[in-house]
Amino acid sequence: MSETASIEPIGKREKTKVANRQAILVAARRVFAELGYEAATVRDIIRGTELASGTFYNYFRSKEEVYEALADDGARRFRPILRVAREHAKSFEDYLRSAFVAYFRFVAEENAEEGRPVDERRPHVRTDTPEMMAVYQEVRQSLEDAIAHGDLPHVDADYLAHACIGIAQELGPAMLRRSPPDIDTAAAFATGLILKGLEGAPRKD
Amino acid sequence: MSETASIEPIGKREKTKVANRQAILVAARRVFAELGYEAATVRDIIRGTELASGTFYNYFRSKEEVYEALADDGARRFRPILRVAREHAKSFEDYLRSAFVAYFRFVAEENAEEGRPVDERRPHVRTDTPEMMAVYQEVRQSLEDAIAHGDLPHVDADYLAHACIGIAQELGPAMLRRSPPDIDTAAAFATGLILKGLEGAPRKD
DNA sequence: CCACAAAAATGACGTGCCGTCAATTTCATA
DNA sequence: TATGAAATTGACGGCACGTCATTTTTGTGG
Numbered sequence: 001m002s003e004t005a006s007i008e009p010i011g012k013r014e015k016t017k018v019a020n021r022q023a024i025l026v027a028a029r030r031v032f033a034e035l036g037y038e039a040a041t042v043r044d045i046i047r048g049t050e051l052a053s054g055t056f057y058n059y060f061r062s063k064e065e066v067y068e069a070l071a072d073d074g075a076r077r078f079r080p081i082l083r084v085a086r087e088h089a090k091s092f093e094d095y096l097r098s099a100f101v102a103y104f105r106f107v108a109e110e111n112a113e114e115g116r117p118v119d120e121r122r123p124h125v126r127t128d129t130p131e132m133m134a135v136y137q138e139v140r141q142s143l144e145d146a147i148a149h150g151d152l153p154h155v156d157a158d159y160l161a162h163a164c165i166g167i168a169q170e171l172g173p174a175m176l177r178r179s180p181p182d183i184d185t186a187a188a189f190a191t192g193l194i195l196k197g198l199e200g201a202p203r204k205d
Numbered sequence: 206m207s208e209t210a211s212i213e214p215i216g217k218r219e220k221t222k223v224a225n226r227q228a229i230l231v232a233a234r235r236v237f238a239e240l241g242y243e244a245a246t247v248r249d250i251i252r253g254t255e256l257a258s259g260t261f262y263n264y265f266r267s268k269e270e271v272y273e274a275l276a277d278d279g280a281r282r283f284r285p286i287l288r289v290a291r292e293h294a295k296s297f298e299d300y301l302r303s304a305f306v307a308y309f310r311f312v313a314e315e316n317a318e319e320g321r322p323v324d325e326r327r328p329h330v331r332t333d334t335p336e337m338m339a340v341y342q343e344v345r346q347s348l349e350d351a352i353a354h355g356d357l358p359h360v361d362a363d364y365l366a367h368a369c370i371g372i373a374q375e376l377g378p379a380m381l382r383r384s385p386p387d388i389d390t391a392a393a394f395a396t397g398l399i400l401k402g403l404e405g406a407p408r409k410d
Numbered sequence: 411c412c413a414c415a416a417a418a419a420t421g422a423c424g425t426g427c428c429g430t431c432a433a434t435t436t437c438a439t440a
Numbered sequence: 441t442a443t444g445a446a447a448t449t450g451a452c453g454g455c456a457c458g459t460c461a462t463t464t465t466t467g468t469g470g
Contacts, residue, residue: 011438012438013436016447017447041426042427042429043426043428053428053450054450055449056429057428058448158379162376163395166371166372166373166374166375166376167371170367170370170371170374171364171367171371185361189360189364189368193368196401216466216467217465217467247457248455248456248457256419257419258458259420259421259459259460260419266458
């Protein structure tokens with residue numbers, strides 16, 4: 001009886017490698033939440049595991065790289081959510097609202113874990129990691145499709161994608177500050193802004 | 206014949222203090238632009254001045270604090286621009302467009318100085334400094350006034366202010382990537398999005 | 411002009427983190 | 441079990457930080 005249904009026999013070698021990497025990420029997430037990105041040291045992170053300091057550098061080149069991996073992790077978990085929203089949507093408006101809801105819910109969940117210090121000391125948001133870029137590309141693709149299908153007027157998809165992301169990024173924290181955070185209201189606000197807003201946007205080309 | 210028309214006699218004491226502080230800020234701006242925020246060290250900064258390492262700490266407590274001072278500096282220079290736009294505006298739409306134009310122009314100018322590396326290696330944007338918060342407050346106040354005067358439907362001013370800022374922050378870099386950067390188009394895009402977008406936004410309360 | 415006190419500048423120093431690396435342990439394979 | 445590859449270990453050199461006793465500069469009163 002194999003341990004997993006996977007066809008990979010996976011030796012102990014590989015298993016500890018992914019386990020170690022995961023352990024570092026878990027510890028890093030906690031340390032960043034507790035101390036903030038700036039104050040956290042690689043030693044703080046490695047102390048939260050059973051590993052020796054040198055081992056850290058077998059997995060990541062720097063604190064920065066761990067942080068990017070965490071951010072990428074978030075983006076990577078978010079992308080399938082975005083895709084499902086896209087596939088299930090009955091209309092473009094439906095998709096847009098679902099996407100915002102999914103994002104805000106995601107943000108709320110991310111910030112709910114790891115004890116109380118919900119916001120403040122939140123590490124800087126980086127938007128230039130590979131996975132983040134992929135999210136941007138996906139959003140942009142959706143918008144271009146919508147334009148091609150006539151669901152949207154023919155506006156600048158690049159600007160629009162950035163506007164969507166900007167709105168999401170700023171509205172997320174603003175929503176979290178409310179008590180209780182109201183995901184649906186924030187999403188409706190954003191959706192309305194985008195959908196109706198396009199009517200006033202200048203045409204591209 | 207006094208050196209300045211100021212009524213302050215200002216001794217040499219105070220004069221070197223502001224000069225030193227300024228020298229540190231100037232050096233810091235250059236060093237951050239050259240090395241990036243992370244890689245830059247306090248010593249790199251102080252080396253760009255005629256001062257000794259210990260002197261740095263008479264003026265700032267850390268690299269972080271210098272960076273905040275620089276960011277604050279930017280925000281502080283931007284606020285009067287915003288106010289002028291507000292006072293000269295003939296309508297709310299006019300104000301909004303002027304504000305976006307002013308912001309994008311500001312971003313373009315900021316990134317044009319200090320040699321070539323226009324973007325990339327740009328230090329993290331912090332939005333939690335006092336002056337940044339003041340900008341947010343000012344934007345929000347303008348929006349609330351517009352709502353009170355009936356220029357805008359009665360929507361959530363907090364969300365709207367954040368949406369404006371989010372759009373500005375994301376569209377700025379996106380605009381810079383274009384060649385040539387087109388401030389007016391980007392501003393028109395943002396303005397249209399906000400103005401028309403409000404019609405679809407949910408009412409607050 | 412000088413003496414003296416307050417303020418500021420200096421740079422050497424203790425501390426702690428970083429990233430490396432030779433030595434060691436663990437694992438896969440025959 | 442023997443053997444080599446792969447991964448782990450922790451000590452070490454180097455560097456940046458922030459402090460502080462000392463020195464220099466500035467303002468003031470005699």
